[in-house]
Structures are given as C-alpha cells and as structure tokens.
Amino acid sequence: xxxxxxxxxxxxxxxxxxxxxxxxxxxxxxxxxxxxxxxxxxxxxxxxxxxxxxxxxxxxxxxxxxxxxxxxxxxxxxxxxxxxxxxxxxxxxxxxxxxxxxxxxxxxxxxxxxxxxxxxxxxxxxxxxxxxxxxxxxxxxxxxxxxxxxxxxxxxxxxxxxxxxxxxxxxxxxxxxxxxxxxxxxxxxxxxxxxxxxxxxxxxxxxxxxxxxxxxxxxxxxxxxxxxxxxxxxxxxxxxxxxxxxxxxxxxxxxxxxxxxxxxxxxxxxxxxxxxxxxxxxxxxxxxxxxxxxxxxxxxxxxxxxxxxxxxxxxxxxxxxxxxxxxxxxxxxxxxxxxxxx
Numbered sequence: 001x002x003x004x005x006x007x008x009x010x011x012x013x014x015x016x017x018x019x020x021x022x023x024x025x026x027x028x029x030x031x032x033x034x035x036x037x038x039x040x041x042x043x044x045x046x047x048x049x050x051x052x053x054x055x056x057x058x059x060x061x062x063x064x065x066x067x068x069x070x071x072x073x074x075x076x077x078x079x080x081x082x083x084x085x086x087x088x089x090x091x092x093x094x095x096x097x098x099x100x101x102x103x104x105x106x107x108x109x110x111x112x113x114x115x116x117x118x119x120x121x122x123x124x125x126x127x128x129x130x131x132x133x134x135x136x137x138x139x140x141x142x143x144x145x146x147x148x149x150x151x152x153x154x155x156x157x158x159x160x161x162x163x164x165x166x167x168x169x170x171x172x173x174x175x176x177x178x179x180x181x182x183x184x185x186x187x188x189x190x191x192x193x194x195x196x197x198x199x200x201x202x203x204x205x206x207x208x209x210x211x212x213x214x215x216x217x218x219x220x221x222x223x224x225x226x227x228x229x230x231x232x233x234x235x236x237x238x239x240x241x242x243x244x245x246x247x248x249x250x251x252x253x254x255x256x257x258x259x260x261x262x263x264x265x266x267x268x269x270x271x272x273x274x275x276x277x278x279x280x281x282x283x284x285x286x287x288x289x290x291x292x293x294x295x296x297x298x299x300x301x302x303x304x305x306x307x308x309x310x311x312x313x314x315x316x317x318x319x320x321x322x323x324x325x326x327x328x329x330x331x332x333x334x335x336x337x338x339x340x341x342x
Contacts, residue, residue, distance in 0.1 A: 007098055008029055008030070008031060008034065008099065009029070009031075009094055009095070010027040010095055011027070011030070011092065011093070011094055012089055012094070014091050016070075018072060018153045019151055019153055021074055021075035021151070022072060022153055023072070023086050024060055024070050025071055025072075025073065025085070025089060026069070026070050027068070027095070028068070028069070029069065034097075034100065035099075035100065036063060036100030037063070037100070037105045037106075038059070038062040038063065038064065038105060038127040038128050038130065038131035039102065039104040039105040039127050039128045039200075039224070040100040040101060040102040040124075041056045041058040041059065041100065041101060041102045041295065042056070042059070043098040043295055044057060044098075045096040045097070045287075046085070048080050048081060048084045053080060054288060054289040054297045055081040055082065056294075056295035056297065057072070057123075058071065058072075058102075058104075058123040058202075058224070059071055059100070059123070059124070060123045060124075060126050061127060061130075062134070063131075064130060064135045065134045072153065073086060073120075074119065074120040101295070101314060102224070102295075102296075102314065103316070104124055104202070104223075104224040105128075106131055106132055106198075107220070107222075109138070109198060110136075110137070111138070111196055111198055111219065112140070112141065112194045112196075112197035112198070113128065113138050113139070113141070113198055113200065114140075114141050114143075114191065114194055114197045114219070115128060115140065115142040115144075115199075116199065116200065116201045116202075116207075116211045117142065117144045117203055118145045118202070119146060119151070119207075120153065121203030121204070121207070122154055123153070125144075126158070128200055129142065129169070130161070140165075140170075141170045141194065141197075142158070142172065143190045144174065145175075145203065145207060147177060148175055148176065148177035148178075149177075152175075158171050174186065182207070182211075183210070184214040187210070187211055187214035187215065188215075188216055191216060195217060196218060199219050199220065199221045199222065201221065202223070205225070254268060254336075255267065255268060255269055255336060256268075256269045256275065256332055256338075256339070257304075257336075257339070258282055258284055258286070258338075258340075258341075259338070260284050260285075260286050260340075261341070263284065266282070267281050267282040269332060269335060269337070272331060273331065274328055274329060274330060274331055275325065275327035275332060276288055276327040276328045276330075279339075286298060286341055287341070290328075292328070292329075293310065293311030293312055293313050293314065294311075294314060295314060296326060298326055298327040299314075299315075299324060299326060299342075300325060300327045300341045300342070301322070301323045301324050301339065301340050301342065302323045302325055302330070302339050303338045304336060304337060305332055305336050305338060306332070306334050306337065307325055307331060307333065307337055307339070308331055309325055309329040309330045309331075310331065311326075311329050312329065
C-alpha cells in the first residue's frame, strides 16, 4: 500500500509553454525513478504566502513512451497553487510531490479507447493515449473540446502521434469559438460505431456531465474528477453493506481520536462530521487537497472503530479492506474511532 504521507523531492529540469496559460513542468526525482501508470496524478506540496497547500496534477507523460516525468498545469481564476507554479517555478527549482495515485488508468482490454477532454482535462487523456498506442494494439479516438485555438493544449504532440499511428489514432478538435458548446448530438456522432469501447472522460464538471449523459453505451465509462461531485450522495443507511465501510471493532467512549506526526488528539464525536473535520477541530493540520474524495492526499488508516466514506474515487477495494480511508469523506459511525495518518 503506497501512502501519500511521504513526499519526494524533484528538480524542475525545464518548463515548456503549452499555451498562453498552461505550462508543462519536466521533473527529475532526487531518489530515482518515480513509478506511475499512465493517467495517474501526483499531489504537490507547496508553500504560498507562508501557507502550506496541496494540489493534485495529472501526468502528461507516460512510462511507456517518456523517460522524463511531466505534469501540465493551467492557470485558473483564483488558483493559489496553479497560478503560483506558473508564475514562480523555473528550471533548477525544487518541488515536493507525492507518490503517484489514482485509478484513471487503462484496463486490460482490446476494445477501442475513446477519450473525451475539456480544456486541461486533456492532460491525463494524453498520457493514456501514449500508453495505449505504444503498449497495446488498440485504436484510440479523441474528442478534445477547447475554448478557442489559443487555449488548445498538446496540438503538436497529438499531431505527431497521428502521423506515427495514422491507422490507430484519430483526433477531433471541438472549438467553442467556432462551433459553439459541445452538445449531446456531437458526442453521439463522435462515438458512432465504437459505443462498445472504453470511454475516458476528464474536464470541467459541466463538460463531464454532458459527455457521461450522452454516451449511448454499452461501453465502460471512466471519469477523472477534481471538482465537486455532480450529485453528492449520503452515506448508505446500512453501512455494513457498503464497500466503502472500514470496521475494526471500536470502543464506545463517544470520541474520535486522530494520530498525526506523533501527536494524538481526541475530540467528542459529532454526527455527520468527517475525520478530517474532527482533526481540524482538535487543532491538528492534516494533509488535504481536493476534499471531494478524488486525490487521496488526506489518506489515513482507521485502526479502531469504523467509518463510512461518502465518496471514494481514489482507493481500491483492497485498500479499503486494509483500513485506509479518505478522511475528507470518511464519517465515523461508531464511538471510539481511531484514525492514524502514516
């Protein structure tokens, strides 16, 4: 089980301008290669204005094709970390990042790969495309939606891949400035005879909702979200039936205990409060990033009691069975729950 508690150091070897508001940072990890799968992300820990912040960014590189680690960051309104990275980081600077995480990866199959990206959502889609073309014989088709030509990412990279794999790769660029916003008819027309393929979707929430609701089926749909879930769901009434329940037989003392960096803090259990919120209420400062159950930055292990995760888009069933939870989503539903950040 690879946790996110240990951050690695890497040097920025160069910075590549992808568009007016996006940069690719090429990284050289200090302690040897960073092991990852195409489509995964790392969480960066940076200090901005004296405050430690955590943000997750997908790899635009793929281990099947690239000898360097690359992550691509786009400027966003109010983006404290993204904008700081674009304005501050240069070649020679050092950064801290977690081990790779995430399940937005190619499954073992021979069906076509259909990628749907909106804006910077092309980053993990590019990584998956490289891996599929270099490591399999699968056909790949991409529908990339962008605001306008100036905001398009990876145009040269995709053009080069099409030239190298003309029979297996097709890229459709949809520009809102020229064709209006993407609609269901355009999504269905793009899918056409490949409805049985694997569909990978990444982009703004509204874009992802549109694509997911437009796909005709029966192919599998894989989505990568770093924003608020479209339809938040409450914890299941019968928590024992949920795959996201961690149970270790707790005491009944009406408290939640959090262990972080050798510090142990117990607070009264509050109904509906997540483990992350309980830790903060106890005066601790645990790691976190998306707070939506997507990035695994807040990973910890329940060592006593049980907790139910509202959303889990980062941990495998085996990891949940071992006791790991996303503390931003895990609500203790027994007295005496104990959680430890490793």
